[in-house]
Amino acid sequence: MMSSNENLATLFNPTGALRASINVGNPILARLDESGRAAGVSVDLANAFAAQLGLLLELRVFNSAGESVAAVSEGRADFGFFAIDPVRAEQLAFTEPYVVIEGCYLVRDDSHFKDIAQVDQPGIEVVVGKGSAYDLYLTRELKHATITRSPTSPTVVDTFLAEGADVAAGVKQQLEFDTTRFPGLRLLPERFMEIRQAMGVPHAYGKEAAERLRQFVEQAKASGFVAEAIKRHGIVGATVPG
Template sequence: MSLVHTLASAIAVLAAATMPGAAQDAAVKAELAPTGTLRVGLIEAPTAGLIFVSHAKDGKPEGVTADLSADIAQELGLPLAVTLFPNSGAAATALQAGTIDISYMPVDATRRQVIDFGPGYYDLESTYLATAASGIADVSQVDRPGIRVVAIDGTTTIRASARTLTQTQPVGVPSVAEAVERMRMGQADAFALSRDTLQPIVPQVPGSRIVDGGFQQTQVAVALPKGRPIALAYVTAWLAEAKKSGLVRRIFDERGFRGDAVAP
């Protein structure tokens, strides 16, 4: 971000902060949800996790990020519209295009160039799910000639996997469901993804195991289009309060992630 851009953003935030309550609320809504509806992009997978959502019996998305989105929409008194994406790369592209207003995804340097991030709510470790036939038990054993690695297109995980592998390279697939199917059909030996998301996938690939060690540590954070400093300041304050009040902890617990720590 340039110095001029940084100063302009700071001035915009300061100006909004000194407005009367009603005007400040209107400024936040105008920048965070310019259409009058909070358009949220969520990432879909067969099983909900700390990033991904799945479908409830009524067809609505359910998961940690769906609950967080509902809270921020309620806080602002805004209607909520959810768009589901097969991967975080597609959601990042939609943020960049301005067709959605907010999403949640792992942070990396490539994404910071095109979208803005608020605070993180979860510290993520990327690793591999390995098939029984591969005999892979440790992350270092993935990096061998002939090992067929799959990862989700356009994600920080595939970029980190590609950077750290020297003897083989990951093949991109569009979704978690596609990666799982390739593992089940014997068309891949290892699947790169976050450890928390891989855990419920293990039973879907009989004999598979999550390997020891990891190849990336990053945070999952709130993401917004660039050029919305008032909106960014608001979601930063909102998530800080949601962590302080215990809301994020309660959402984790209610969704079955009692053993996972909320990012400080």
């Protein structure tokens, strides 16, 4: 008879290997290091979860959130790290968030925009990363502005400048970095959304697998593992929710 842990291991690796979907398009969570390997908070969590289950880990690395979500939803990976969103929740069972970051707007220095309430107006073009959490959110929330989609989150500002758009939307830290790449840009004060990053597993894996993943995240937060990983990777502006 299989032990509880052996049973869970079977649930999480139907193909014989535990496959984690990693999005390196969000540098708060993961990035490619100098050797070209994925590294970051989500990679550390993936390794810790595999170790807890006693399984070898395979990383499936993607450049965008949309690709990363699709890999898990379509069975090409067993779990991943995503911003919680109701559209994604149709396919995935989410844990509680392990880190919270901010979604913000960026404009040119000479833009007339002073606050985020001015953005949703007819004739305004907002650039977002295709399939990102803030793409899904703004698609629902913006009633008048037009959305243009960049291939990935790190290319949002490049697309914003190339298209002559009015506003770029993204993760605050990425946009702050982009202001160092391109002079003459500024962030609007305040955030337009709070991005709650969680781990997720397909609903098809069952409630037991989803509960085990949830327990792992809560343990990782309570033990200080997530906070230590954030500090170790030099991440600024991300908080660990209680």
